[in-house]
Amino acid sequence: MKFTQFFTITMMMSLTTMINAQQQLNPETEKKIDILMSKMTLEEKVGQMNQYNGFWDVTGPAPVGGTAEQKYENIKKGLVGSMLTVRGVSEVKAVQKIAVEQTRLGIPLIIGFDVIHGYKTLSPIPLAEAASWDLKAIEKSAQIAASEAAASGINWTFGPMMDISRDPRWGRVMEGAGEDPFLGSKIAIARVKGFQGDNTFKSPLRIAATAKHFAGYGFVDGALEYNAAEISTNTLYNQILPPFNAAVDAGIKSVMTSFNTINGIPATADRYLLRDVLKKKWGFLGFVISDWASIKEMIPWGFSKDENEAAKSAVEAGTDMDMEGGIYVPYLIDLVKTGKVKQEHVDDAVRRILRVKFELGLFDDPYRFLDEKREKEIIGSKANREAVLDIAKKSIVLLKNDQNILPLKKSGQNIVVLGSLAESKNSPLGSWRIAADDDTAVSVLEGLQKYKGNSLKYVKGLEITKVEPTFLTEVQYNMTDRSGFEEAKKAAKEADIVVMVLGEHGFSSGEARSRTNIDLPGLQQEFLEEIYKVNSNIVLVLTNGRPLSISWAAEKIPGILECWQLGTETGNAVAEVLYGDYNPSGKLPMTFPRNVGQIPIYYNHYSTGRFMDKDNNVFWSHYSDVDKTPLYPFGYGLSYTTFEYSNLKVNKKSFAKGEKIIVSVDLKNTGKVTGKEVVQLYLHDEFASVVRPVKELKGFELAELKAGETKTITFALTDAELGFYNHQHEFVVEAGTFKVMVGGSSNAGLSMKFEYGN
Structure with missing residues (x-):
């Protein structure tokens, strides 16, 4: 090892998140929750943890017989906290009136929907939007989706998806931001802001967002849906978790568990991920919802022998709401009464759910999202179509x-x-x-x-x-x-x-x-x-x-x-x-x-002991039938003009611990028309206690230049960009030599080195 010292960031991202989240608690809201919960029976509390899918024409006659009638009756009993796929002001108003006006405590429902890349007016699929690298445009796209969904009575979306994935065989790559955790984190923040605004929800056109799928779903074996995921600690902390952590920092209101297992544990029952990391270390104050029936699906996984055991495992792990699984209401009440599940687990879940409902303003006005005039004016408007055209071109x-x-x-x-x-x-x-x-x-x-x-x-x-x-x-x-x-x-x-x-x-x-x-x-x-x-x-x-x-x-x-x-x-x-x-x-x-x-092929891979040795040597890391390089690399894209990079500079050759690094590069439009270029900065930590990728995206800027124009693009690097998570799950920045690379793709052409912390 060529360095002798390393230091742990004392203000780790997780700690910062926890402090910020705790500061966002509203004492007045917490008192209201205390009062409400003191009036709730155990049955009503468990009811808040129950979500049903839409099941009948709400504005029509009440259902008679079968599952639909049972769900209808449970809403009237206060045994339902949320509905999904009920949409349209008239439909949502009808079901909300049952919850508010026909139940003992009148607790409003939170109405969820898969608003993935728009409601009626559709933006590009999320992977396409990620290709824009335009964070303002991506935020605007989410804002439009939120406005149309909210105008239809919806106040909660099951998005954005934050799964990092390196396997294009997996169909759900279309829902995410691609293979890179840095880009994925920036886009996660933009989408959360687009959906939730400033998190005050003063506007009835903002909705609560959901970070999904927590965690590791993009790494399922064979790219098969609902499959196991075999993930190292290194991959989990440095590739998969960063966008979720960023979303928590941005104030996201809910997190959805994933269908996969990690280390043999279904994510819906993963106490370490849900309680230790998400709720304790990161200080997440919203609530966790299962994916569709994922609590029940722990039985065929071979993890839970029956529905009773599945309910126990999920609630103890920290899954607060059961999406269309029908598990909590039939089993959780008896589990608490018999002492097999602690009351505090239920109380924690209910507090989190009620907190989000208060934050959305549903207790002040359960019908604030229900305005027929607004519904007609906003959905499919000319302004919305113009905005989605803009992001489509950029994608x-x-x-x-x-x-x-x-x-x-x-x-x-x-x-x-x-x-x-x-x-x-x-x-x-x-x-x-x-x-x-x-x-x-x-x-x-x-x-x-x-x-x-x-x-x-x-x-x-x-x-x-x-x-x-x-x-x-x-x-x-x-x-x-x-x-x-x-x-x-x-x-x-x-x-x-x-x-x-x-x-x-x-x-x-x-x-x-x-x-x-x-x-x-x-x-x-x-x-x-x-x-x-x-x-x-x-x-x-x-x-x-x-x-x-x-x-x-x-x-x-x-x-x-x-x-x-x-x-x-x-x-x-x-x-x-x-x-x-x-x-x-x-x-x-x-x-x-x-x-x-x-496949899997990705730019931020690791080197090998024989990575560069290809001259007259069959024993080097390669394929014998095709070049090991990608067809088109991450970050690649051409323009109708051309760009020239020059004069890469780092403001010093050596930096002390905690000192900011300033990197600059000159970009010239050498073509004949105005164009935009995504200037990308990559880093490589040359020697570390854990092998680091050959390069990692750590900065980008979208620059527009006229023909013949030159601009100087500047980046600032801090410990957040230089550090990584080690095998003890600690975020560390180690002293050593770093290589900085700048260019128009992950095959960045200009590079230089600097020393840090020595």
Whole structure:
């Protein structure tokens, strides 16, 4: 070891969070909770820990018989604390009136919903938004989603998802911010602010947010949904937990447990994660909700022998509310009465739930989110559509642009558009959009048709899917029908430019949408190659919810635009970028592999003892059949202009403990048009008590420059950026040599070193 000293940060992030959270307690609110809880029976307390899914037309006749009638009666008895998927002012008002006006204590319900990337007006899927690296735009997107959801009577969202994941086979990567904990933490904060505002909830257009899935869900084995996760302490603390910690710092009101196990323990029953880390070390004051029936699912896991034991394990671990599991109300009351579960566990859970309800203003006015006029004015407004168009354009990533095939000329070109995804108004909405109406996206074809200067022809050529899928059905890709190939080839042969819209259907990603291959599904690769034979001037527009393996296209196709699924304004955003009315500035939040065999592949990996030894030596870390480098690295993205980095500086060569490091670099727009560049700073701690990644993102800034303009970009590094968690779960900063790297992707070109703490 080349250093002799290291020091532990005394004001660790967890301690800071705990202090800040404790300062946010409102004594007046706590007194009100004390008074209310003193009046509550044990049954009513357990009722607050019970959440039901919507189960009947609330404004219609009361249900008779079956589960629905039992749920209805439990609401009237005060045995329900929350409802989910009840939406619309009239529906929410009806169920809220039962809770407030027909129960003994009149405790209002908190109304939850999966507001993942919008309500009616849809923003890009979250992974696409992460590609913008634009925190203000991401916050605005969450704010729009919150406003529309709140206007419909909802006051709590089951988002944002903060799972870091390195495996694009996992369908839920579309819900997150990608593979990096630093970027993921910044985006988590932006989304929490967007949903919750300043955390006062004075506005009836802000809603409580949920950090999910706690924890490790993005690392499930084989990228299989609801699976086990084998995670080291190093990975847990340095990769997975940071975005959740950041969300707690930002004042998030609830946390959702994940479906997976960690170290053989289902997350819903993980006392260490929920009580020791989240509630004690981080000082989290909100409440923990299970994922859908995850308490009950501990039985097939083989962790709990029956529902009674599952209820006991979950509440003792710190899961405060049971989402649609039907476990707490039937079993928890007797568990407390017989002394098998401590009363204090129930009281702690109920206090947390009531605290959030008070903070949302539901006790002051249970109907504050219920205004029919506001509902009509806000949902789907012109302003909301303009805002989601803005974030959609910012989310697009230019992957390749040989011979400047893009942007398209405004006139004089004969353009042919191919592929059924080009005319789809449904697929671009993406997954997890259960409040949005089908077929409401602007299609790519519609966006292009607004530009009148060129000859534009659309030929489907290939129907991507057999039938139009739904949220609850598997996507069936067309594997046999090539009947449109010849017409498409004929049209392409006569065209100046061929725009091919290929990728995944919007329902190919999301929950329970894992894939073993991440190439172009169905006949799309064959279709692409057939068109290439007659005309190589192809612009490939990718619409997908995960990184894809497109090695053939990356080699052959001159223009590739990663457009993801961009939501309501998809077609307008894509067309503006294709025609150059918006200069693409997106950067990849996840690595694109050359093929599925490289997975997991990620930029912040570790070195090896033979990492660099490749000359005349077969025994080095490599694949024998493909280059080990990614197809497109994390942070990568081109522009219609070019940028030059120079003059990287660190303000000193050596720094004392606690001293701030100032890094600067000059950025010049060397092209002919105005453009934006995400300047990225990476660090490497060269020698440490725990092996550190070859590089870690520790700063970024989105800079806009006119043609020929130069700007100096400055970063400040502190202990928060230099440190890491060791095997004792302590956040430490060790003295030693650090390498700083700055550039336009994780393959940053400029670097230099400095000494710290020696």
